[in-house]
Amino acid sequence: xxxxxxxxxxVARMAGVSQSAVSRVFSGASASKTTIAKVxxxxxxxxxxxxxxxxxxITGKSRIIGLVVAYLDNQFYxxxxxxxxxxxxxxxxxxxxxxxxxxxxxxxxVMADLMTYQVDGIITASVAISSDxxxxxxxxxxxxxxxxxxxxxxxxxxITSANVEGGRKVAEFLLAGxxxxxxxxxxxxxxxxxxxxxxGFLAALAEAGASPPEMxxxxxxxxxxxxxxxxxxxxPQPPDAIFVGNDHMALxxxxxxRHEMGVSVPGDxxxxxxxxxxxxxxxxxDLTTLRQPVNRMVEAxxxxxxxxxxxxxRGHEKVEITGPLIIRGSARVPRGWT
Amino acid sequence: xxxxxxxxxxVARMAGVSQSAVSRVFSGASASKTTIAKVxxxxxxxxxxxxxxxxxxITGKSRIIGLVVAYLDNQFYxxxxxxxxxxxxxxxxxxxxxxxxxxxxxxxxVMADLMTYQVDGIITASVAISSDxxxxxxxxxxxxxxxxxxxxxxxxxxITSANVEGGRKVAEFLLAGxxxxxxxxxxxxxxxxxxxxxxGFLAALAEAGASPPEMxxxxxxxxxxxxxxxxxxxxPQPPDAIFVGNDHMALxxxxxxRHEMGVSVPGDxxxxxxxxxxxxxxxxxDLTTLRQPVNRMVEAxxxxxxxxxxxxxRGHEKVEITGPLIIRGSARVPRGWT
DNA sequence: AGGATTGTTGCATACGTTTTCATCGACGCT
DNA sequence: AGCGTCGATGAAAACGTATGCAACAATCCT
Numbered sequence: 001x002x003x004x005x006x007x008x009x010x011v012a013r014m015a016g017v018s019q020s021a022v023s024r025v026f027s028g029a030s031a032s033k034t035t036i037a038k039v040x041x042x043x044x045x046x047x048x049x050x051x052x053x054x055x056x057x058i059t060g061k062s063r064i065i066g067l068v069v070a071y072l073d074n075q076f077y078x079x080x081x082x083x084x085x086x087x088x089x090x091x092x093x094x095x096x097x098x099x100x101x102x103x104x105x106x107x108x109x110v111m112a113d114l115m116t117y118q119v120d121g122i123i124t125a126s127v128a129i130s131s132d133x134x135x136x137x138x139x140x141x142x143x144x145x146x147x148x149x150x151x152x153x154x155x156x157x158x159i160t161s162a163n164v165e166g167g168r169k170v171a172e173f174l175l176a177g178x179x180x181x182x183x184x185x186x187x188x189x190x191x192x193x194x195x196x197x198x199x200g201f202l203a204a205l206a207e208a209g210a211s212p213p214e215m216x217x218x219x220x221x222x223x224x225x226x227x228x229x230x231x232x233x234x235x236p237q238p239p240d241a242i243f244v245g246n247d248h249m250a251l252x253x254x255x256x257x258r259h260e261m262g263v264s265v266p267g268d269x270x271x272x273x274x275x276x277x278x279x280x281x282x283x284x285x286d287l288t289t290l291r292q293p294v295n296r297m298v299e300a301x302x303x304x305x306x307x308x309x310x311x312x313x314r315g316h317e318k319v320e321i322t323g324p325l326i327i328r329g330s331a332r333v334p335r336g337w338t
Numbered sequence: 339x340x341x342x343x344x345x346x347x348x349v350a351r352m353a354g355v356s357q358s359a360v361s362r363v364f365s366g367a368s369a370s371k372t373t374i375a376k377v378x379x380x381x382x383x384x385x386x387x388x389x390x391x392x393x394x395x396i397t398g399k400s401r402i403i404g405l406v407v408a409y410l411d412n413q414f415y416x417x418x419x420x421x422x423x424x425x426x427x428x429x430x431x432x433x434x435x436x437x438x439x440x441x442x443x444x445x446x447x448v449m450a451d452l453m454t455y456q457v458d459g460i461i462t463a464s465v466a467i468s469s470d471x472x473x474x475x476x477x478x479x480x481x482x483x484x485x486x487x488x489x490x491x492x493x494x495x496x497i498t499s500a501n502v503e504g505g506r507k508v509a510e511f512l513l514a515g516x517x518x519x520x521x522x523x524x525x526x527x528x529x530x531x532x533x534x535x536x537x538g539f540l541a542a543l544a545e546a547g548a549s550p551p552e553m554x555x556x557x558x559x560x561x562x563x564x565x566x567x568x569x570x571x572x573x574p575q576p577p578d579a580i581f582v583g584n585d586h587m588a589l590x591x592x593x594x595x596r597h598e599m600g601v602s603v604p605g606d607x608x609x610x611x612x613x614x615x616x617x618x619x620x621x622x623x624d625l626t627t628l629r630q631p632v633n634r635m636v637e638a639x640x641x642x643x644x645x646x647x648x649x650x651x652r653g654h655e656k657v658e659i660t661g662p663l664i665i666r667g668s669a670r671v672p673r674g675w676t
Numbered sequence: 677a678g679g680a681t682t683g684t685t686g687c688a689t690a691c692g693t694t695t696t697c698a699t700c701g702a703c704g705c706t
Numbered sequence: 707a708g709c710g711t712c713g714a715t716g717a718a719a720a721c722g723t724a725t726g727c728a729a730c731a732a733t734c735c736t
Contacts, residue, residue, distance in 0.1 A: 004478060007722055018686045023724055032684060047474065052454045053391045053400065054722035057691045062391065064434070064455075072416035073616065082410045085437040089448070094455070096402070097435045099423040110427070116390045117402075117432070136385065140342060251620070259621035278411065282589070283597035284622045345692055356716045361694060370714060392692035395721045 006046045015042035026050045056118060065305065066114040068098045068107065069125040074220070074248040075277040076292070077125055080147065083298040084123065091306060093120070100127055108133050115140060121305045123147055126191070129154075143308035147301050148292070150192035150318060157308065157316040159301045161292040161323050163193055167200025169325050170243050170272050170290055175208050176334035179241035179270060184215040185228045185253060187245025187274070194220070194245055197274060201243055214239065218249045225249035226256035233263060240269055241331065247273040247280050247289055254285055254330065270331035276323075286329040293323050344384045353380035364388050394456060403643065404452040406436045406445065407463040412558070412586040413615040414630070415463055418485065421636040422461065429644060431458070438465055446471050453478060459643045461485055464529070467492075481646035485639050486630070488530040488656060495646065495654040497639045499630040499661050501531055505538025507663050508581050508610050508628055513546050514672035517579035517608060522553040523566045523591060525583025525612070532558070532583055535612060539581055552577065556587045563587035564594035571601060578607055579669065585611040585618050585627055592623055592668065608669035614661075624667040631661050 008022040015022070015038040024031045025039040027050075042048075056062035065088055072078055085095050098114055100107040108130055114122060115136075121143045129144070134154050137144050146158040174182050184201060187194025198215070205213060214232060218225035225244065229252075232239055244250035250273030257263040257271075265271050273280060276291035300319045308314050327333060346360040353360070353376040362369045363377040365388075380386075394400035403426055410416055423433050436452055438445040446468055452460060453474075459481045467482070472492050475482050484496040512520050522539060525532025536553070543551060552570060556563035563582065567590075570577055582588035588611030595601040595609075603609050611618060614629035638657045646652050665671060 005722095009722080019723085020686060020688095020725080021684090023722095024685090027724065029725085030683070035684080049450065049454045051456060051722055053394050053456050054691090055724075056391050057395060057693090057722080058724045060691080067435075072420045075413070075416075078410035078413075078416040081435070082437055085435055089437065094451070095435045097405075097419070097423055097433045099420055099427065112387065113432070116387045118389060118391050251622075255621040259624075279617075283593040284589075343692095347692080357693085358695085358716060358718095359714090361692095362715090365694065367695090368713070373714080389692055392721090393694070395692080395723095396694045398721080 006048045008048070008050065011039060011042045011046055011048045014046065015039045023050075027055075060118075061120055062118045063093050064096050064117060064119045065093050066098060066111070066117070066119040066122040067095045067125065068100050068111060068114070068122065068127055070100055070102050070127050072099075074246070075279055076148075076246070076248070076275050076294070079277070080125060080294055080298060083294060084147075084301065087298055087302045091302065093306075102127070104128065104130060112136075115142065121145070121309050123301060123305060124149070126193070128191070141312055143305055143312075145301055145305045145308070147297065148193060150196075152192070155316055157304050157318065159297050159304065159319045159321070160193060160196075161290075161297065162320040163196035164200035164203075165320075165322060166274060166290045167197040167202075167243075168204040169200075170197075170274070171201045171204035171208070173288075173325055173327075173334070173337070174241045174243065174270065174272065174331070175205070175210060176337065177241070177270065177332045178334070179239075179332070181237060181239045182210065182213045182241045182243065183232045183239035184213045185218040185225050185232070185242055185244045185249060186215055187218065187249075188220045189217050191220075197245055213243075218245055220246060220249065222249060222252035226252045229253040229256050230261065233257065233261060233269070238269070241272070242269060243272050243274075245274060247275040247277045247287060250274075250287055250289065250330075251279060251285055254287070266330055266332050272331050276326050280326070281328070288328045288331040289326055291323040291326050293321055296321050344386045346386070346388065349377060349380045349384055349386045352384065353377045361388075365393075398456075399458055400456045401431050402434050402455060402457045403431050404436060404449070404455070404457040404460040405433045405463065406438050406449060406452070406460065406465055408438055408440050408465050410437075412584070413617055414486075414584070414586070414613050414632070417615070418463060418632055418636060421632060422485075422639065425636055425640045429640065431644075440465070442466065442468060450474075453480065459483070459647050461639060461643060462487070464531070466529070479650055481643055481650075483639055483643045483646070485635065486531060488534075490530065493654055495642050495656065497635050497642065497657045497659070498531060498534075499628075499635065500658040501534035502538035502541075503658075503660060504612060504628045505535040505540075505581075506542040507538075508535075508612070509539045509542035509546070511626075511663055511665075511672070511675070512579045512581065512608065512610065512669070513543070513548065514675060515579070515608065515670045516672070517670070519575060519577045520548065520551045520579045520581065521570045521577035522551045523556040523563050523570070523580055523582045523587060524553055525556065525587075526558045527555050529558075535583055551581075556583055558584060558587065560587060560590035564590045567591040567594050568599065571595065571599060571607070576607070579610070580607060581610050583612060585613040585615045585625060588612075588625055588627065588668075589617060589623055592625070604668055604670050610669050614664050618664075619666070626666045626669040627664055629661040629664050631659055634659050 012019040012022045100110045125147045126149045150158040186198045216228035273289035276289045280287035350357040350360045438448045463485045464487045488496040524536045554566035611627035614627045618625035
């Protein structure tokens, strides 16, 4: 019995009530038992569902969240998106997905686009946004929370893992493992995430009196990282351990070492990654890595964003979530390490 | 100079024209050079962008496409989503992403939700939808195109690779390689995609006079597929080749065989997958597989969908795109094979 | 019993845009 | 000069919903 476009007015007519009554029933406002029953019955017969765009117009709340993401080839992001989407759906929100290459101007354009959809909030996954844009968002009262990336001066909320601490843990693990020549294929140093991990890693090495490691920026790119690993291994004094700035690159490094250079992992060199993407647990890699707790990061992201939406006066917050080192087979394990 | 909410009326006032004039400038209708200039100037100063929801209300076109996807752990889908999103963005559309577990009722609920956003069209990636829902969509004039999945009676447009033909090609390749005991870890037989690949595969084997292969449904699930492989190999006459219904499972099979059962690939058994996800090319797997041409499938999907949106009277079409067998190192290569 | 309170309901307005319609001025033609 | 044509313009209606307001009924209290 469902026809093309059925509006609250149609339902009202069939139920013999006013359009306002229909609206009240579906928006949860008060109504008598009998009207509710009549409206529900008519609505079911007609297959009526309220038009969310019209509702958004009047309330000013679209219940749409913009999600801006650069690339999806790093498995960490699909996973995060899946969880984010589910968590938001449970709370009555939905995700408008935007792919933004990595050019800053592209991101600005694309986010301006987003705002014309009257999104209630924006989540950025590993993208940097201009301060100009930040201002426009706060001027329009659109909360932004950055997922897995911080931005220093921005004053925006951000959810990351405890990257500095994570970097330290990796260093301590490798030192305890008796590695003498530790190298580092860093996460992109243009990102807070990459910088922080590197910083913690270097600090812990320095405090232990170890000499500063040889280090190359892997740009979060497989090819760049693999090439970096090759250069490290072909240097005069090849490392016996490499900390790679994320799993996505670490897997590329392992591939290059094992299958193209004949280097044994962990026999000749220990590899430690960062993220603990599902593939890290696959037998072909069995990668020791510092876990970013996706679920908790997603929860924190959703909680923070919705809180800021509900209370615009709320301050911004920077959440850091600690993750454990997941010990597998790609790095020598110190004697007695738990 | 940008304040909270700036509407076309604000721009009109500042430019000294009517609100209709502003609308005409931004919707591309005709206007004199001078008005255009005045409006543009005022709009820039105020930071005005038309409200797409209001526009959608009146035009009936939201320029939003609903994308329904079950899971993202199979790398094929993140990739497809990335491309889909980009292609649609270029055409002025954006994606509302919906995660739908695999329960049919969940999918119906979630798609009904989608429709309240007045989406202009829907793309389903590997999910089946009830005929009830199909009817409601066509009643509301919302085109649906199924990506990487067909549905027999539905009369919906679908874009797939040439799965039957693909299955045949794999069979021919394995036969030419001189494999005598060929087995099959099938894609989920509840999906057209899985069934078609299997059907082509079996048909080619039968035509060549080979005995029907032992076969287990891998359900598109890593654990299930790995277990299936174990059972096949531990049978009385273990296979010397396995065709696995997609790469996602094939990688799991290789892991299980190589690292947990000590079986050599391709020494003891050849493995062929389907999809050619990026990981298939990684040295750790080097998987021979039948490529699904993502880019062309995505192009066909958005072309078909947008065509149906622009011309609702247009019929539905089922597009099949042929992909090549990508020969790598996981399966024995027939002598002289190009 | 009468007034105060509470809960329900319908009317009308608003949200920000597109689009029809009529008006108007300018222009070209005979 | 007068008439028809055409492009530009503003006024106003629509899209489908939420909500303030006033009217009204019912209930409660003293």
